[in-house]
Amino acid sequence: MSTSAQPRVTLKLATSLDGKIALSNGQSKWITGPESRAEVHRMRAAHDAILTGVGTILADDPEFTARTDPMPEKQPDLIVLDSKLRTPVTSRILQPFGRSVRVYHCEAAPPSKDPAFYERKARLQDAGAVVIDGGFYDSRPDLEWVLEHLANSYGQLMVEAGQGVTGRFVEWDLADRLVWFRAPKILGKRAIDALDVWPGLESLDLAPIFHRISVTERGDDLQETYERIR
Numbered sequence: 001m002s003t004s005a006q007p008r009v010t011l012k013l014a015t016s017l018d019g020k021i022a023l024s025n026g027q028s029k030w031i032t033g034p035e036s037r038a039e040v041h042r043m044r045a046a047h048d049a050i051l052t053g054v055g056t057i058l059a060d061d062p063e064f065t066a067r068t069d070p071m072p073e074k075q076p077d078l079i080v081l082d083s084k085l086r087t088p089v090t091s092r093i094l095q096p097f098g099r100s101v102r103v104y105h106c107e108a109a110p111p112s113k114d115p116a117f118y119e120r121k122a123r124l125q126d127a128g129a130v131v132i133d134g135g136f137y138d139s140r141p142d143l144e145w146v147l148e149h150l151a152n153s154y155g156q157l158m159v160e161a162g163q164g165v166t167g168r169f170v171e172w173d174l175a176d177r178l179v180w181f182r183a184p185k186i187l188g189k190r191a192i193d194a195l196d197v198w199p200g201l202e203s204l205d206l207a208p209i210f211h212r213i214s215v216t217e218r219g220d221d222l223q224e225t226y227e228r229i230r
């Protein structure tokens with residue numbers, strides 16, 4: 001659960017009507033329309049930092065910049081959760097956008113003992129990333145520790161990630177707000193779900209409840225905004 005020791009966390013999701021973020025072949029550009037994407041840029045500009053997972057970097061090689069009109073005075077910083085430092089040094093996130101890029105890894109995870117891990121670490125640092133040991137939970141950075149660490153620098157954090165990282169934020173009840181862009185498309189059961197969460201809840205009473213605070217039309221899409229009820 002988000003506390004004062006954590007930034008306020010907004011999860012952004014962009015899905016089909018049936019809650020999918022990509023086809024099984026990885027194609028995800030573009031599920032939602034230009035009006036939704038423009039709003040995502042405005043959201044980025046309004047946050048201190050954007051957090052993603054290495055899966056999104058490897059799949060899409062996004063910039064994660066806020067491209068608004070006018071452009072923001074400063075780009076939001078970027079945070080990547082990347083246990084084994086698989087982020088390529090050629091990634092577009094490492095282009096000089098005048099922001100800080102932090103990569104939280106998991107030095108205690110057994111694969112990290114590999115000398116190649118330390119070579120990748122040095123290359124990422126040379127490319128300008130701040131590389132931080134994010135603790136250890138289940139062979140990955142400890143999300144709660146990372147959020148407490150981020151709270152020293154940021155008040156407003158936007159999470160834009162795939163089903164793995166987004167799912168962990170929901171599963172661990174770390175999201176304060178969901179902003180869900182839903183396009184009028186159906187991608188079917190082989191497409192990738194927005195959230196990789198619990199294998200199966202045993203009771204509806206265990207399902208986290210969100211309170212819808214607004215619904216806005218964005219072209220053919222809907223933007224639904226929810227606050228977590230605790």
Ligand SMILES: NC(=O)c1ccc[n+]([C@@H]2O[C@H](COP(=O)([O-])OP(=O)(O)OC[C@H]3O[C@@H](n4cnc5c(N)ncnc54)[C@H](OP(=O)(O)O)[C@@H]3O)[C@@H](O)[C@H]2O)c1
Binds near residue numbers: 143161
């Ligand atoms: N529609 C949307 O809103 C949207 C947004 C972003 C991405 N996507 C799509 O999502 C797909 C990628 O999904 P994904 O699940 O691979 O991406 P992801 O959630 O961005 O990254 C997942 C990876 O993050 C790493 N990670 C580090 N710490 C973690 C932690 N505590 N919990 C969970 N993961 C952690 C893991 O790799 P390590 O174990 O190596 O650390 C994990 O495999 C792509 O198809 C992309 O297009 C859609």
